[in-house]
Amino acid sequence: MSRLSSPLKKELGDKNAQVLEKTHGVTTAGELVLVLPRRYYRRGELTPLAQLVEGEDATVVAEVVRTSTRPLRQRGGMMVEVVVTDGRDELSLAFFGRTNQVGYHQSRLKWGRAAMFSGKVQSYRGRLQLVHPEYELLPGDLDTVMATDAEVLRARADEVIPVYPAFKALPSWKTAKAVATVLDTLTAEDVPDVLPSGVRDLEQVPSKLDALLYLHRPTDLEQPPRGLRHFELEEAYVTQVALARRRAALAVLPATPYPPREGGLLAAFDASLPFDLTAGQQEVGGALAADLSRTSPMNRLLQGEVGSGKTVVALRAMLQVVDAGAQCALLAPTEVLAQQHVRSLTRMLGPLAAHGLLGGAVSDGPQVQVRLLTGSQSTADRRAALLDVASGDAGIVIGTHALLQDAVDFYDLGLVVVDEQHRFGVEQRDALRAKSGVPPHVLVMTATPIPRTVAMTVFGDLEVSTLTELPAGRQGITTAVVPDWRDNYVDRCWQRVREAADAGHQVYVVCPRIGEEGEDDDGEGVLAAPDPGERPTRSGRPRPGGDHASEEGQLFDGPPDEGEGEGRRPPRGLYEVLAELRARPELAGLRLGTLHGRMRPDDKDAAMRAFAAGELDVLVATTVVEVGVDVPGATVMVVVDAERFGLSQLHQLRGRVGRGDQPGLCLLMTGAQEDEAGLGRLKSFAETSDGFAVADLDLASRREGDVLGAAQSGRNNSSLRYLRVLGNEDLITRARRYASDLVAFDPELVDAPRVREALERLEEREAFVERG
Numbered sequence: 001m002s003r004l005s006s007p008l009k010k011e012l013g014d015k016n017a018q019v020l021e022k023t024h025g026v027t028t029a030g031e032l033v034l035v036l037p038r039r040y041y042r043r044g045e046l047t048p049l050a051q052l053v054e055g056e057d058a059t060v061v062a063e064v065v066r067t068s069t070r071p072l073r074q075r076g077g078m079m080v081e082v083v084v085t086d087g088r089d090e091l092s093l094a095f096f097g098r099t100n101q102v103g104y105h106q107s108r109l110k111w112g113r114a115a116m117f118s119g120k121v122q123s124y125r126g127r128l129q130l131v132h133p134e135y136e137l138l139p140g141d142l143d144t145v146m147a148t149d150a151e152v153l154r155a156r157a158d159e160v161i162p163v164y165p166a167f168k169a170l171p172s173w174k175t176a177k178a179v180a181t182v183l184d185t186l187t188a189e190d191v192p193d194v195l196p197s198g199v200r201d202l203e204q205v206p207s208k209l210d211a212l213l214y215l216h217r218p219t220d221l222e223q224p225p226r227g228l229r230h231f232e233l234e235e236a237y238v239t240q241v242a243l244a245r246r247r248a249a250l251a252v253l254p255a256t257p258y259p260p261r262e263g264g265l266l267a268a269f270d271a272s273l274p275f276d277l278t279a280g281q282q283e284v285g286g287a288l289a290a291d292l293s294r295t296s297p298m299n300r301l302l303q304g305e306v307g308s309g310k311t312v313v314a315l316r317a318m319l320q321v322v323d324a325g326a327q328c329a330l331l332a333p334t335e336v337l338a339q340q341h342v343r344s345l346t347r348m349l350g351p352l353a354a355h356g357l358l359g360g361a362v363s364d365g366p367q368v369q370v371r372l373l374t375g376s377q378s379t380a381d382r383r384a385a386l387l388d389v390a391s392g393d394a395g396i397v398i399g400t401h402a403l404l405q406d407a408v409d410f411y412d413l414g415l416v417v418v419d420e421q422h423r424f425g426v427e428q429r430d431a432l433r434a435k436s437g438v439p440p441h442v443l444v445m446t447a448t449p450i451p452r453t454v455a456m457t458v459f460g461d462l463e464v465s466t467l468t469e470l471p472a473g474r475q476g477i478t479t480a481v482v483p484d485w486r487d488n489y490v491d492r493c494w495q496r497v498r499e500a501a502d503a504g505h506q507v508y509v510v511c512p513r514i515g516e517e518g519e520d521d522d523g524e525g526v527l528a529a530p531d532p533g534e535r536p537t538r539s540g541r542p543r544p545g546g547d548h549a550s551e552e553g554q555l556f557d558g559p560p561d562e563g564e565g566e567g568r569r570p571p572r573g574l575y576e577v578l579a580e581l582r583a584r585p586e587l588a589g590l591r592l593g594t595l596h597g598r599m600r601p602d603d604k605d606a607a608m609r610a611f612a613a614g615e616l617d618v619l620v621a622t623t624v625v626e627v628g629v630d631v632p633g634a635t636v637m638v639v640v641d642a643e644r645f646g647l648s649q650l651h652q653l654r655g656r657v658g659r660g661d662q663p664g665l666c667l668l669m670t671g672a673q674e675d676e677a678g679l680g681r682l683k684s685f686a687e688t689s690d691g692f693a694v695a696d697l698d699l700a701s702r703r704e705g706d707v708l709g710a711a712q713s714g715r716n717n718s719s720l721r722y723l724r725v726l727g728n729e730d731l732i733t734r735a736r737r738y739a740s741d742l743v744a745f746d747p748e749l750v751d752a753p754r755v756r757e758a759l760e761r762l763e764e765r766e767a768f769v770e771r772g
Contacts, residue, residue: 003190004030011182020178023167029182034231034721035175036215037162040224041118049089052121052128059118062086063142064109069102080106084117087142092129093117114138118161134161160218179216186212194234194758199738205230231722236732238758239723240739241749245759248743253439255297256326258414260289264323265366266316268352278469281309287465288317291441292415298441304467305691307655310445313467314417315345317443322368322395326414329435330398335374335601336608336624337419341398342372344630373399373408376601410435418444447652447691477654477664479686481642481679484669491586493667497636498586501617505635505662509581509620510653512644514596515573569671571641578620587618595621626652632660642668643678647685647698 006029008017017027026032047058062084069080080102082093095105109115119133164175191209193200200207206214206226214227260266277285284302291298304310318328332338346353354367371394373385388394392411397403413436444462482493497507574596581587593616595607604624611619612631619625626649637657642650650668658664668686672678684697723732742752749756 003186004028004033008032012178016178019169020175023170024165024175032182033179033186033212033216035164035179036228036722037164037224039163040160040218040221041163042160042221049086049091052091054121054123054128056121057119058121058130059116060084060086060091061114061116061138061142062091063114064111065090066111067106067109069106072096078102082106082109084115085142092124092127093133094124094129094131096132108137109135112141114140114142160221160223162216162218162224176216183212183216192754194754195230195237196738196742196752196755199233199237200230202738203229203233203734205233208234228722232724232728233731233735234758235721235723236728236735237739238755238762240732240736241742241755242759242762244736244739244743245747248747250299251296253297255295255441256414256438257293257295258321258324258326258441259293260320261323263366264319265352265368266319266323268366269316269319269349272350272352277312278309278467280304280467280469281313284313284465284467285316287463288313288443289320291463292317292320297439298415298443299462300443301462301464302443302445302467303464304445304447305655307659308447308467308469310447310467311341311344312348314419314443314445315348318396318415318417319368321414321441323366324414326412327389327392327394327410328396328415328417329403329410329413330396330417330419331403332398332400332419334597334624335376335400336595336604336629338372338374338398338400339605340608340629341419342370345370345396345398368395369393370396370398373397373402374601375400375402377402408435412436413440415441415443418442447655477658477666477689479654479666479668479689481682481686482638482667482669483679484671485673490669493638493669494581494584494586496665496667497618497638498590500636500665501590504614504633506611506614506616506631506633507618508625508634508637508653508656509577509618510625510637510639511574511577511620511622512571512641513573514598514622515571515575571644574620574622577640581618581620590617591615592618592620595619595624597622597624623649623653625656629656630659631656634659634664635662636665636667638667638669640669641671642682643670643672643676647681647694648691650685651691651694 008020008027008029011017011029012020020032021027024032024035026035041057047060049060049062052058052060063086065083065085067080067082069078071077072079077097078099078101080095082095082105084091084093093109095102115135115137117130117133117135119130121128122131123129162176164172164179166172166175186209188207188209191207191212193208195205195208205211208230211227211230214223218224218227288298288300288302291300302310302313314330318330321328330341332341349368349370352367353370369388371385371388373382373389377385385394385397386407386409389397390409390411397410402408482489484490497509500507574594578592578594581590581592593607593611595604595611599607607616607619608629608631610616612633614633623645634657637654639645639650639653645653650666654664654666657666668682670679670682672682681697685694688694688697742749742755746752749759
């Protein structure tokens with residue numbers, strides 16, 4: 001058994017292993033050494049107390065003179081003040097927290113005890129102090145230490161100290177001690193390199209063992225980035241090998257070709273269009289037509305700006321397949337969007353949408369039946385839909401997760417279109433693909449623009465097409481930030497809503513949650529927007545904690561957690577906002593409606609129909625309206641608590657207005673203060689309407705999220721443990737080239753067993769390769 005596979009129980013004992021598993025989620029020696037420090041600091045040269053400078057980092061060796069405690073009346077808890085001396089001057093140290101937290105420090109820092117203290121010099125009431133300094137207890141009093149260990153202390157002061165993720169039960173120094181225990185016994189044979197030596201030489205990265213030493217035991221601050229580079233490259237390389245193998249496997253699969261047919265549905269549809277396709281739509285349409293005509297399955301990602309006409313492009317591809325006698329399935333993430341697609345496609349098809357047969361073979365000319373299949377349909381409607389799907393009478397089947405059920409049996413499924421692909425897991429997409437004996441062609445669509453690096457990393461097994469042009473006649477959208485702590489801004493916001501309604505336009509008011517007390521939000525809502533900060537680790541966003549004590553004893557005994565951050569105002573719910581709108585005099589008489597995920601499907605559909613028909617002035621909704629909803633008369637959107645939404649989600653939302661011949665207005669209402677990062681994010685968002693620029697901003701603030709798995713968002717669930725897809729484009733591009741060369745030469749990885757083992761571990765963790 002590999003040394004890295006050794007259980008931590010064997011290495012560190014049961015108690016220590018349990019704490020490590022609970023905090024870091026690790027169970028083996030190999031997993032532990034991959035828990036990387038979150039930052040590094042150098043203690044710095046030993047400084048006499050008389051030479052301390054406010055604002056600078058400093059390290060001092062001093063002896064405890066006295067300690068005292070006092071309660072903190074306003075903030076709660078206790079403060080312990082420790083006064084130390086270097087024999088000439090005195091310095092105050094302050095520790096804050098609950099009684100047991102500060103008591104821990106007081107019990108260790110007793111009179112006459114010498115220690116090395118490190119931290120940033122601050123000033124309080126004209127006196128210099130260190131607040132929550134890192135410290136290391138030293139043997140003996142100050143005179144003894146300085147007489148016997150002066151040189152050692154100077155060397156220790158110059159050390160680079162790693163700071164690991166910290167938890168209540170596990171401060172940073174204890175993780176460091178655990179890692180050191182394992183690292184001490186590792187040899188080069190225990191840490192084999194996954195990266196081929198040729199790739200490492202070209203990229204000038206250290207071996208894996210050296211990389212670990214650079215990260216955990218750096219001798220200078222230049223080594224950690226070099227060590228991290230090894231793991232970034234390894235992750236990029238293994239990911240790209242997986243995708244290269246997937247591309248190679250897809251290339252040899254058989255598929256039924258569906259070439260264009262003269263005089264069929266597609267030709268009739270093109271002739272009926274009241275507008276000209278944009279150049280981008282024509283180009284992408286040509287690529288799809290060529291893909292569908294081949295004997296290998298199409299696997300293409302179509303991304304485009306909100307309102308760029310992806311639906312028309314997808315419908316033309318579906319009609320080409322129906323012309324050839326096969327069926328198409330369109331998978332939508334919500335019933336609202338599925339119903340919207342039925343209405344949109346039926347409206348665009350006009351007289352071509354009827355109770356037709358596959359191939360459009362009916363007496364009055366080519367026609368196709370568009371069928372809806374959802375989980376909330378009545379038994380009779382569902383039975384009729386299933387019969388039409390199984391018999392082939394339904395040429396285009398639109399549905400939600402209900403399409404994935406075993407009871408749904410297609411007559412001849414030729415094309416699968418997945419709308420807003422980020423809402424579906426890999427297993428769900430595969431379930432629909434499996435409903436055809438011969439692999440169907442696959443088109444996945446998203447209105448969330450994807451940076452090139454993400455496209456290479458996440459969708460490297462797909463060909464990517466992009467629509468950037470908006471159809472002629474669109475007037476654009478203006479975005480403005482509305483601080484809700486400024487009454488005049490809020491008043492003007494609701495006045496604009498009134499003005500839009502008086503002009504005969506519709507208004508969306510989007511809330512982050514439904515807000516009925518005691519209930520969940522049925523999967524709706526938004527991510528709590530994170531503060532851009534330190535790079536997340538596998539273990540989350542911990543604080544530095546504890547001291548680097550040199551005393552013997554249990555690895556995991558030590559100080560309690562150093563306190564928790566303050567919460568913020570809870571997000572406002574839909575019904576709370578609805579009550580506020582009804583109470584505002586400037587909105588008196590407006591027709592208000594609601595739409596959220598817990599409404600009955602018929603009620604949701606009725607609300608959308610009433611809003612689209614102009615029977616409602618204002619629709620107060622959750623993010624159920626985020627994608628696919630098309631109401632040309634809607635010109636204004638107010639997003640409540642906008643700082644709680646991801647920027648790409650806000651881009652999707654504001655794309656719901658300005659879809660007709662009138663300009664759109666998106667008002668971002670926020671409680672974020674001037675000094676908060678959330679307000680800066682919203683201001684940056686308001687300054688651009690470019691979806692790709694928004695995607696880069698969003699990626700920079702939210703990080704990658706679970707970009708390789710079923711979940712596509714969130715800071716701490718990323719399948720990419722080291723690689724940053726933002727800022728590592730060149731590295732990913734080179735890794736893609738190295739991986740393609742390897743797979744072309746050795747597709748089964750016979751001569752690359754370590755790469756094959758790494759792939760098996762990746763597939764076990766995420767099962768993301770079966771994406772196409």
